[in-house]
Amino acid sequence: MARTREALHNGWDKNDSKDAQVILHMLRIGATQRYVDPLAAGINDLQEMSKTHEAISKAKTQTWHRILTHYLPLYFPEIERFAGNSRSDWFLALLERFPTPGSIIAVGREGFTSEAWTLVGRKVSKARLINDIYETACTSIALPVDEDSVAITMFRMVIAQARSLIQQRNEIEQTAHAMLSENRDYQLLRMIPGIGPINALTILAEAGDLRRFNHHRQFLKFCGLDLATCQSGTFRGRTKLSKYGNARLRRTFWMATQVAIRQRDNSFRDKLGRYVAGHPNDPDRRRKAMTALTAKMARVAHAVIKTGTEYRPFLERADTRWKDPSLWSREGATATL
Structure with a gap:
């Protein structure tokens, strides 16, 4: 419309009357595009789910990167090799319960194995994985921060946010599949x-x-x-x-x-x-x-x-x-x- 207005009126300035003339001219020559009304086409719900899923996925990715690049290097750097993909909720659940190596060592090997067994979920070599995490915590070079400190409270808050975003994303995917199956x-x-x-x-x-x-x-x-x-x-x-x-x-x-x-x-x-x-x-x-x-x-x-x-x-x-x-x-x- 801007280029057509410049060609018709030999200038870039605009007002309502010029815009009306430009619109009528474009309709007259057939320079139009088809508009699909989401409500009339029945895709409004699909668009809302798709855009919401994208927004939640972006927020989840930002939170995940914040955990990997800031919190873990400071408070538990060796645990990153067990992270897996960003859809692994068990890793975040384990971090939320044991955010530092000191919190793992404090409960002992048997206590950690007992609590982590239900958090890790279904794994082929679960006992070996849990034992490897415990041994990693014993030799960690993380900062000696108390578990009840404000810094660890902030760490757990970010972990809870990431877990909430994962749950929301899963709910949207289930709703979409149920609606479109x-x-x-x-x-x-x-x-x-x-x-x-x-x-x-x-x-x-x-x-x-x-x-x-x-x-x-x-x-x-x-x-x-x-x-x-x-x-x-x-x-x-x-x-x-x-x-x-x-x-x-x-x-x-x-x-x-x-x-x-x-x-x-x-x-x-x-x-x-x-x-x-x-x-x-x-x-x-x-x-x-x-x-x-x-x-x-x-x-x-x-x-x-x-x-x-x-x-x-x-x-x-x-x-x-x-x-x-x-x-x-x-x-x-x-x-x-």
């Missing part, structure tokens, strides 16, 4: 490698009904995964992603691709191998391959919902035009001979 679009998206409950929730919340995109190129443009080239006169810039679409959708497909290439027997991992074949240590080629796979993830999500068919891992192998890259060298050698 009978949704056919949700079921089709879950069949795609790398797309879990939250990724599927974000796609449905941000894109709505994917059937409204007549072609997958429209959906790619909506996600900002289309290619664009800046050019003026004789100047022509590099062709790259436009990134003028929905950033949350673009990030969701990128994260789903990161998960898919680590799984076995799917077309995404297979396509990555073909992209980087012969260049395993080229980071630029791998980055371009990941971008192409992200666009493919978006195309597959659009295709399975629009056609209502389930994901097939190696559909391209059924195409006679596709050839295994491992056979190229053999064909070339045969032709040479």
Whole structure:
């Protein structure tokens, strides 16, 4: 609208009458976009769950980093190697009860084993793990701070906050799965490698009904995964992603691709191998391959919902035009001979 106003009125200044003229002009020439009302489309609840989950996840990550980079190096640095991933509530529960090595040594080996047994949860070698933590506490170089000091009280407060955020995130994931478990679009998206409950929730919340995109190129443009080239006169810039679409959708497909290439027997991992074949240590080629796979993830999500068919891992192998890259060298050698 700003560019149209400048072209119509030969100036950048604006007022209500000029804005009304610009809006009427754009409606007249058909320069419009479709607006999807979340309430009318029935995705308002999905959007609220998705955005709340993202906000809680960011807060959880910040709290987790604060624990790892500030509190643990001061009060129990050796315990970090038992941390695991940020979804491990048992580690935070153990820290909340025993925030310092002194609190572990004070109860003795048997007392610590008895209390930690229920906190650690289901582990393959639980007795060995608990004994290793106790031995680590006995040789710790942590600051000699009393367990009832104000500093440890603040430490426990941050741990309680992290545990509360984990619980809230789990509740949102359970609610989302219960709400969408009978949704056919949700079921089709879950069949795609790398797309879990939250990724599927974000796609449905941000894109709505994917059937409204007549072609997958429209959906790619909506996600900002289309290619664009800046050019003026004789100047022509590099062709790259436009990134003028929905950033949350673009990030969701990128994260789903990161998960898919680590799984076995799917077309995404297979396509990555073909992209980087012969260049395993080229980071630029791998980055371009990941971008192409992200666009493919978006195309597959659009295709399975629009056609209502389930994901097939190696559909391209059924195409006679596709050839295994491992056979190229053999064909070339045969032709040479």
